[in-house]
Amino acid sequence: MQSLTELARLVGAELDGDGGRLISGVATLKAAGPDDVGFFANRRYRSDLATTKAGAVVLMPEDRALFNGPCLLSDDPYLSFARLSAALNPEPAIEPQIHPSAMIHPSAQIAPTAHVGALVDVGAESIIGDAALISAGAIIGSGVEVGADCRVGSRAVLADRTHLGARCRIGEGAVLGSTGFGYANDHGRWVPVPQLGRVWLGDDVDVGANTTIDRGALEDTVLERGVKLDNQIQVAHGVVIGEDTAIAACVGISGSTHIGKRCTVAGGVGFVGHLEITDDVHITGMSLVMRSILEPGVFSGFPAESNNSWRKNIARFQKLDQLARKVGRLEQLMRDPKTEKNSGEQR
Amino acid sequence: MQSLTELARLVGAELDGDGGRLISGVATLKAAGPDDVGFFANRRYRSDLATTKAGAVVLMPEDRALFNGPCLLSDDPYLSFARLSAALNPEPAIEPQIHPSAMIHPSAQIAPTAHVGALVDVGAESIIGDAALISAGAIIGSGVEVGADCRVGSRAVLADRTHLGARCRIGEGAVLGSTGFGYANDHGRWVPVPQLGRVWLGDDVDVGANTTIDRGALEDTVLERGVKLDNQIQVAHGVVIGEDTAIAACVGISGSTHIGKRCTVAGGVGFVGHLEITDDVHITGMSLVMRSILEPGVFSGFPAESNNSWRKNIARFQKLDQLARKVGRLEQLMRDPKTEKNSGEQR
């Protein structure tokens, strides 16, 4: 339980109302009780705000009048709420441990403050940093570097020579450093091309569950600081993803494509190989990116084009049958202007 | 080996022919031998029926004349065949065991009739129900509930507080309870939003291999009784899937989308977030569902629209180049009616 005064200070929001109110958790407006803080960031939930039993609400100053109880005023209620929730729900501290069932190569270096769970395997000359957490069943290859405060999920695989910066979070079942899909064709048979690079992650990179990241063929596959990847994503060999880019689930990025900084990619998008995507590009769901994108903006479709253009075209597509009938009538009319009335009736 | 009489009784089909015929297995009409039962549910395989060596065939009463040998008559031959196959190929009984290499937290409760395989990890205060099977290499977190008769596949991960009803089947490598993809943006950097919910499965839910289900952000991710998920599916935080809905492989469902009961979703479909999909909705393969669907029916396309409309439009799309040429000719004709003949020839 923390007081609203204290929470306001922690998240940098302005308190308006009873600062002594004690708060134990966060909740949706609908589910919140008197010990909870809710948040109001979307006008669509206005009716929930009217009826909420929350002890306090985070909202924008201009919405202050919509709630009677104590408020935390913030220009970005969702961000303040995220901070508030983190303050009220701190992650459990890492308890230093090497589980007796873990297999640690004698040449590996495990920081004394790190936690290595049950049934983990750590290979030769790998380094596990301060307060890093290696969850049960994870497999760490040889020559791997795991930075301080990383959390590697259960059954994740970090193949040989993978590098993780500080504070990375790797989801359950994710594979970093898998063999890139590289073959030369010899009279109809596929000859594997050795995949010599590695996977390199900067600080604060998150990788979702069952996501796969291939090591580079000749040069490394790189995820720069602050990149966030969701689940079930495939990142091929030699891809580079720029700082603070966020990519939703089920995206596939083909080999050697470079994506810029601060991009967002929605779920199910595909990128063909060898593209350059500049900074601040946003791709909507299930688009297929077939060409490099050299200026910022929103892109959509199959294949991807500017979102403005795609929206117009897809609206027309959804009436394409009507359009084709219309053209048929025009054609008939040109041939025989007297048919106009009939064709109109047959429509 | 069981007699046809006995099998007919077991599956509730009507026997027509020699009930003493002994049967050991099931097979396709093509591969079946005299000890096998085949089934005929699709007219496309009529020639296979004519030449099959099956000892007996399950078919509809109206097809009785198409096969000379003994038959099991059923209005739904595929369903009867499924039951027959289950009777002839019972799953091996669960042998109670805790493998010596399994790591069981002292506070976990394992039913005496359960089977815990090699190299399994079970966390604090987790409960494994009667006759449940935890296969080799599975990782069970803390506070997990696994209902009676569940089968958890090799290397599956059930993260902390996951709940499984009775008779659930979790595929190899599936991850339940992964961290939802939730971030607030702070001046260009992504701040993680704590993911406080869990994954809750009702009875008889199946989850395929390497499928991922995120735990909820504030509220649980829920799969109701009888939901069937195929492999490689991504279910984001806060999704709710209604009873008896079946979803094929490679589908992605974005956060907080609710899908109704008895829906079917074909492979590769994507749902954007915060949608409501009502009961009895059927989505065809690789569609992108961008809007809520409030009435039952079949939906298709990118983005999804009614299947009837999509089929008409996509047929027109596949002749779009011709349509555009036609419009070009009409335009030219309007400008200069004398060109008609030539344009026709240049076509």
Next chain:
Amino acid sequence: MQSLTELARLVGAELDGDGGRLISGVATLKAAGPDDVGFFANRRYRSDLATTKAGAVVLMPEDRALFNGPCLLSDDPYLSFARLSAALNPEPAIEPQIHPSAMIHPSAQIAPTAHVGALVDVGAESIIGDAALISAGAIIGSGVEVGADCRVGSRAVLADRTHLGARCRIGEGAVLGSTGFGYANDHGRWVPVPQLGRVWLGDDVDVGANTTIDRGALEDTVLERGVKLDNQIQVAHGVVIGEDTAIAACVGISGSTHIGKRCTVAGGVGFVGHLEITDDVHITGMSLVMRSILEPGVFSGFPAESNNSWRKNIARFQKLDQLARKVGRLEQLMRDPKTEKNSGEQR
């Protein structure tokens, strides 16, 4: 370090220049130093060739004049480069071992030259062939056959009765032999159909990380000799893939579809079930194949049609809004020919 003369002999290329030059590795033209060989196969990298510091370059005879130093002449520089890289970067030899933490069923047969890593589980009556590598954390079921020189990645699962030919490579987290998605519907509830087949791989088959291959329902799921699968692919029950076919990441193949020999399938493609795809078919990225393809060629789109046709139609689609406006103007013009000028201006 090997001499150019020796390398030329090893890869069957013609040496032109100082054969005594010693080479230690391969690199891109941009990154190569005097000890490296680079390769030039794409005119797009001509400027890199002009400035490279590579000790030698593999290129086509007609490009010989573009580089001053020693060259290896090859009609297929990428293939020669692949061989060269393999010669310079041999895979580490398999050290015979059964790790003490591995669980081997007494009835399993492990070749004395095989390597079984840490925390591996091998089930009853499974056979691990000569010089095969089973990496840490892999789970091998019962009755599994792993051919000579196979490499099974960390945390891969080979379910009961899976067969691998010689020299197969299975990626980390891949699942072979998962339960096929087969249900009959009984008054709204799904009844599982027993999945009795297995997964059968010929020689030289590669399977990527976190790819899933279901075992057959009645007949086996088969990947013939030389098939190469990338990461995150879903192969459903009863699929057959022909020799030397290569399939990129995130593809989904529905049940009982047969794909021919020497096909290539780009990323994100979907196949509906029960199709026949003949030999030498090439499908471009994210296409949806809804019908059988009975002649060789390139196919694209949603749904897939011939690539030629799709390219024309999609180009028209990207101007569909303009086309629809044009038709609107024509219509107006037919009704009232005097409006022509105005409508032109309003365009």
